[in-house]
Amino acid sequence: MPRMKNEGGKKRVIVTGASRGIGRSVALELAGRGLDVALNFRSNEQAAGEVLGEIEAAGGSAHLLPFDVADEQAARAAIDEEIERQGPFWGAVLNAGITADGPLVSMKHAEWDSVLRTNLDGFYNVLQPLLMPMVRLRDGGRIVTMSSVSGVVGNRGQVNYSASKAGLIGATRALAREVAKRGITANCVAPGFIATDMIADLPAAEIAKQIPLRRLGRPEEVAALVGFLFSEDGGYITAQVFGIDGGMT
Ligand code: NAP
Helix, strand or coil, X not given: CCXXXXXXXXXXXXXXXXXXXXXXXXXXHHHHCCCEEEECCCCCHHHHHHHHHHHHXXXXXXXXXXXXXXXXXXXXXXXXXXXXXXXXXXXEEECCCCCCCCCHHHCCHHHHHHHHHHHHHHHHHHHHHHHHHHHHCCCCEEEEEECCHHHHHCCCCCHHHHHHHHHXXXXXXXXXXXXXXXXXXXXXXXXXXXXXXXXXXXXXXXXXXXXXXXXXXXXXXXXXXXXXXXXXXXXXXXXCEEEECCCCX
């Protein structure tokens, strides 16, 4: 019989890309809601360590779980080992993502490939090894994937990114229907422009003029939405896509 919760009796969740930006805020939010958070990241161990420190200082529970979500074997090995040692996950936030922007006419295959491998293959690489143990918990569960306004309406200079984010919407909605009878929900969050490293090089003031609410979003605002979807009250919501974009869509 697998252990349902960690030593402290907390439900276990994984947040990919939890070292910075939206993932960092999501990890803090979920830890604040009493969940035990595995903090995934690719390379920025210092930033991930700071998130861990913040969670622990606030009385929460978390640990680092580094691997590259684009690497199928590395993801499977890390998740299998973690589940073997600590027990199954009750929830997952598939947040890790990258951009490699440019018009299609000059896009290198490597730019297409790296974005699809990380943003879309990451869905399979992380959820496939994680799902059956989650089902066997017989305790429901929560899955949230991080899409984008670019995946909903498309964005010039981002055919690779828009394809990956639209793909996530299809994958999440299909998975939601596969796991609904197990009481597991799966939803997509589609942010607009959120002030993180990812868009740090863009002209914020110019962008704000194109957003009906006239400002960029904050990572904490996205995290609050994910927190609600992970809550008891969010339990009847599944197979949905939630725009959080200041009115862009
Ligand atoms: P960010 O500030 O650039 O942070 C990206 C995070 O993902 C980091 O923790 C990074 O880890 C991790 N990561 C990247 N590639 C990874 C890989 N192969 N394996 C594991 N972890 C990886 O990005 P963000 O703005 O918070 O974006 C988070 C998600 O929201 C992304 O999926 C993004 O597409 C989506 N989104 C963002 C915006 C926006 O305006 N910011 C809008 C819509 C959607 P390291 O620290 O180790 O590099």
